[in-house]
Amino acid sequence: MLEALAHQQLKALLRQEGAAEWPHHLSLSRLVARSLRRSDHTLIRLTPGTGPDWWISLLVPLALSDAPLALVLSQDLRQRLLQMELPRLRAVNLALPLWEGSGPCPPHRIWLLDHAELMEAWRNGQLGEHQLVIPEAETLEPKLRRSLAVRITADDWNRLLRSQPAAETSLMALHDRLSRRVLEPPRQPSGLVAIAPEEEAPLRQLLALLGPLPPPWDQWLEQGGDGWSSWAEVDMRLLQWTLHRQPLEPLHALAGLLRGRGAVLLGQLASPIAVRRSTQAHGAAPEAVLGLTPEVVVDLGDPPLADPLPLFAPLRQPLPNSPVFAQHLLEQSRRLVLGQARLSVILCDDEGLRLSLASAMAAEFGRRVEHESTTPDANGILCARWSWWLEQQERLPLPGQILAATLPIASLEDPLTAARVTALRQQGLDWFRELLLPEAVNRLQRSVAGLRRGGGRLAVLDGRLRSRSWGATVLRALEPWASLSRLLPN
Known part of the structure; x- marks a missing residue:
């Protein structure tokens, strides 16, 4: 069977390379x-x-399987596969035949796709x-969401007007109405303004009556x-x-992508303990977090860490709205x-708060302070968003x-988050413990994992950590x- 063959090949490879630090190689392969x-x-x-x-x-059973496979990777993982992992397989005479680019993929090849290419192949x-x-199942939803996103710019409006001259007056009136809605005060510091379905309904109804629409209007409709x-x-x-449109749950929007099709998802997902305690009390299965209910769910955890993470989180700290x-x-x-000889990273998603803090720190520590730079000093002070750091x-x-x-x-205030919360609220679910807290x-x-490897410390300056039950x-x-x-x- 494939399991036994993969087990033997991987065991021989690991023996040839020497001791392997990760304890779950054979389990994952099987x-x-x-x-x-x-x-x-x-x-x-x-x-x-x-x-x-x-x-x-992961790669050894893929190399041995005869099944038609599509491997969906981010750019970083693709580079690792091509530059590091393929030579390891060749060293033990294992071939991993890859097909890159748009399809259709010929037989006996593993189709290498990114998330946008996966959407294109499925649609076609x-x-x-x-x-x-x-792999990287923890980023599957946001990457699929971005792949499905529709973005309408000012140039797209102009192309629409040129393609529909008979409806130019009506289209201009609808554009002006949306412009007044979007540009009216008060505005969020982020510059994002939610648009309700009833506000875009007149435009949708008009476009449905018109002839062929130029992209991306056809997709938007x-x-x-x-x-x-x-x-x-x-x-x-x-x-x-710029008008944006994205699905709340991309796997639901892609109904049929996984139907009747095998799928292996691996990811650094939220702690099973944290997710179960926040979801099972409300009757939701923790594995439904990715929008599907797999037949097999396995946790491959690391062995207990001997050295605990140093955590500075005083009991009485002000709340972010203080x-x-x-x-x-x-x-x-x-x-x-003060006294820190290594890199310090300050993470905050509130843009105004982050920039003002970076400015105040720069006034005291000078050029050591940088904002979202990939070349900080060895003892630098790096201010960034949580998503950028990840x-x-x-x-x-x-x-x-x-x-x-602030906690991540x-x-x-983000329209997409607000819409996802509204959908859960309408279902009568605890949207904070079902969505925001697990994420x-x-x-x-994932953000602090490097501290454990490097012997660093974590400071949580958000008072909610100690004052809230969650x-x-x-x-x-x-x-x-x-x-x-x-x-x-230090």
Whole structure:
């Protein structure tokens, strides 16, 4: 059977390369091989922060399988596959025949796709019987959402007017009505303005009566219904706005993508303990977090860590909406940075708060302070958004400390988040514990994983961690940790 063959080949490869640090190589290989043989849906959850050692355990059964496969990778993982993992397979005479680019994919090749190419292949009916293998399942939803997104710019409006001269007057009137709605005060600092379905309904009704529409208007018209969210991104310097539309749950919008098709998903998903305690109380299955209910769900956790994570999180700290919070952040950040010889990373999603803190820190620490730079000094002070850090941390040196100015909880000022929350509220669900908290826990776990490897410390300066009941869930997700009762220079 494929499982036994993959087990033997991987065992020989690991023996040839020497000791392997990750303890689950053989288990992962057998799970993947079993799923490929059965063509079922398998979800394998890795501990957030797990290093890339597991890669070879995924690739060995893929190289041995005769099933038509599509491997969906981000650009970073694709580079790792081509530059590092393929030579390892060749060293033990294992071939991994790859087909890159648009399809259709010839037989006996593994189709290498990114998420946008996956959507294109599915829409064009080119996937056929290909089973899907999707690492980085923790980023699957946002990447599929971006792949399905429709973006309407000022140039797209002009193309629409040129293609429909008979309806120019009506289209201009609808554009002006939306412009007044989008540009009227008060405006969010982010420049994002939610657009309700009833506000875009007249435009949708008119376009449905017109002839062939230029792209992306044809796609915008197709993607209607309650499962989508629309908003405008305003550029006040040019008094222009861009219309965005994205699905709330991309896997629901892609009904049929996984139907009758095997899929193996691997990801550094939120702590099973945290997710179960926040969802099972409401009767929801934790594995439905990705919009599907797989037949097999397995957790491959790391062995218990001997050294707990040093955590500075005083009991009494102001809340982010407190008028003294900004000053609190500045004072605590200054104290934490003093005497720190390694990189300090300050994470905050509130743009105004983050930029003002970076400016105040730069006034005292000078050029050590940088904003979202991939080339910080060895003892630099890097201010960034949580999402930026998650994308870039592998390219940066391990930090000596991370300062969580605010916890990575999505803001309801973001139109997409607000729409997802509204959908859960209409179902009578606890939208905070079903959506915002599990996502925040997962971001936090993945963001601080490097601290454990590098012997750094974590400081949480958000008072909600200690004052809210859900703070205990966040603390459990960080275990093991050791409380720092006072600040001492490293």
